[in-house]
Amino acid sequence: MNQNTKIIRETQTLLPGEALKAAERSKKIRQSSSQNSLIDSQENQKKLVAAETVSVDRAILQLDCSQTARVTARAVLAAEFSAVRSGIVLASNESLPLIERLAGVHRSRRGLKRLQALRDLLQPGFPQGRVRARAGIRRAKASLAETRQRDALASLLEELCALRGQPLTTAPDGATHATHLAPSSKCIEEALESVSIAQRTMRLCSGAPLDWYEITGQFSKTWKNARGLAHRAWLGLGEKDLHETRKKFQRLADQMAVLGGCIGRKEYSARNRLRSAADNLGRARDLALLADKIEGTTAEGRALAKRALALRAKAIRDARKQSRCALTATAAEMVRMMNQRIKQS
Numbered sequence: 430m431n432q433n434t435k436i437i438r439e440t441q442t443l444l445p446g447e448a449l450k451a452a453e454r455s456k457k458i459r460q461s462s463s464q465n466s467l468i469d470s471q472e473n474q475k476k477l478v479a480a481e482t483v484s485v486d487r488a489i490l491q492l493d494c495s496q497t498a499r500v501t502a503r504a505v506l507a508a509e510f511s512a513v514r515s516g517i518v519l520a521s522n523e524s525l526p527l528i529e530r531l532a533g534v535h536r537s538r539r540g541l542k543r544l545q546a547l548r549d550l551l552q553p554g555f556p557q558g559r560v561r562a563r564a565g566i567r568r569a570k571a572s573l574a575e576t577r578q579r580d581a582l583a584s585l586l587e588e589l590c591a592l593r594g595q596p597l598t599t600a601p602d603g604a605t606h607a608t609h610l611a612p613s614s615k616c617i618e619e620a621l622e623s624v625s626i627a628q629r630t631m632r633l634c635s636g637a638p639l640d641w642y643e644i645t646g647q648f649s650k651t652w653k654n655a656r657g658l659a660h661r662a663w664l665g666l667g668e669k670d671l672h673e674t675r676k677k678f679q680r681l682a683d684q685m686a687v688l689g690g691c692i693g694r695k696e697y698s699a700r701n702r703l704r705s706a707a708d709n710l711g712r713a714r715d716l717a718l719l720a721d722k723i724e725g726t727t728a729e730g731r732a733l734a735k736r737a738l739a740l741r742a743k744a745i746r747d748a749r750k751q752s753r754c755a756l757t758a759t760a761a762e763m764v765r766m767m768n769q770r771i772k773q774s
Contacts, residue, residue: 490504490505490508491505491686491687491688491689491690492505492644492687492688492689492690492691493690494641494690494691494770494771494774495690495774497640498639498640498641498643498644499554499633499639502547502551502554502633502639502644503633505547505687506544506547506551506628506631506633509540509543509544509547510544510624510627510628512536512540513537513540513541513544513569513624514537514621514624515533515536515537516533516534516535516536516537516538516539516540517533517537517573517617517620517621517624518533519532519533519536519537520533520534520537520573520576520611520612520617521533521612521614521617523611527610527611530611530612531576531580531610531611534573534576534577534580534612535577535580537569537573537620538570538573538574538577541566541569541570541624542570542679542680542683543683543686543687544566544627544631545563545566545680545683546679546680546681546683546684546687547631547683547684547687548562548563548566548631549647549650549651549680549684550644550647550648550684550687550688551631551633551639551644551647552647553638553639553643553647554633554634554638554639554643555630555631555632555633555634556634557630557634558629558630558631558632559630561626561627561630562627562630562631564626565623565624565625565626565627565630566623566624566627568619568623569619569620569623569624569627572612572616572617572619572620572623573612573616573620575616576610576611576612576616578715578718579610580610581715582715582718582719582722583610585712585715585716585719585737586719586723586733589719589733589736589737589740590733592736593732593733593736641768641771642768644688645691645764645767645768645771646764648684648688648763648764648767649760649761649763649764650760651677651680651681651684652681652756652760652763653759653760654677655677655678655680655681655703655752655756656756656759656760658674658677658678658752659678659706659749659752659753659755659756660753660756663745663749668714668717671710671713671714671745672710672714674710675706675707675710675711675714675748676707678703678704678706678707678710678748678752679703679704679707681703682700682703682704682707685697685699685700685703686700688767690770690774691767691770691771692766692767692770693766693770696763696766699754699755699756699757699758700755702751702752702754702755703751703752703755703756705747705748705751706747706748706749706751706752706755707748709744709745709747709748709751710744710745710748712740712741712744713741713742713744713745713748716737716738716740716741716744717737717738717741719734719737720733720734720735720737720738720741721734723737
């Protein structure tokens, strides 16, 4: 792979020689974790149920356009921060199986992305804290990024080997491998501290202007930006450009989810397409990173890297098609429709 296709790495990732071994370790640990989960204590099971309950409550909580913007925004922010903390606490529980701890990492990072979307929507309500809020959320995501990346690359490598019908390189498993894949206590502490900073700075000030027209105005900017990215020429875009495009699509989809009561069924379908486009771009980035790591290792690694790049190209094509189908309306049309629904409520 030439230098033009190298990815700008934001976090430490797998070393080339460890890639195949890490996938096998992850597979064995998952199998062991599924067996250990059958004998978990009642206390751990209650914690898992509580975390799932928070996740369900958060999933159905949206901005209620029948209330004032400030009141409903405070409720949504509180629920989102609670869900993120629950995911981080789940990831830090060393008595839980590794698969559950990794699920906590993914859940908390997903919640942090939703908080980024809320920050963009509600920033008129905390004008003095929007910069610190952004920094806090980004730092919390970065604290958990390495764990997420290792798990994602190992899962992708396992998938590629299954597609080729080849067994993974064998490697011993044990507690040290679980420690290698699980988030460290330092990362957990940094994430919790950063989340606390973000929550303090995202408190809605009573004197700051925040109404529904401010919110739809912020949404209009996000929609216009994402629509421009979807309808531009994608040929020749580098990994960094595709990564930024993915983040814009994901943020818009999250904003549409929060504003679910203000959009119709057609727009809800557009949100699902946008989310799929963002997922495909994220998959393309992981596949490119994996190919970069294993291409120069062994003959098997080179074959897997070639397959990964083919899957990456397909994921990008799918993302381009999905985003263009989703973003047909203009920003002005979307805002007009949303304001009309808010008035009717």
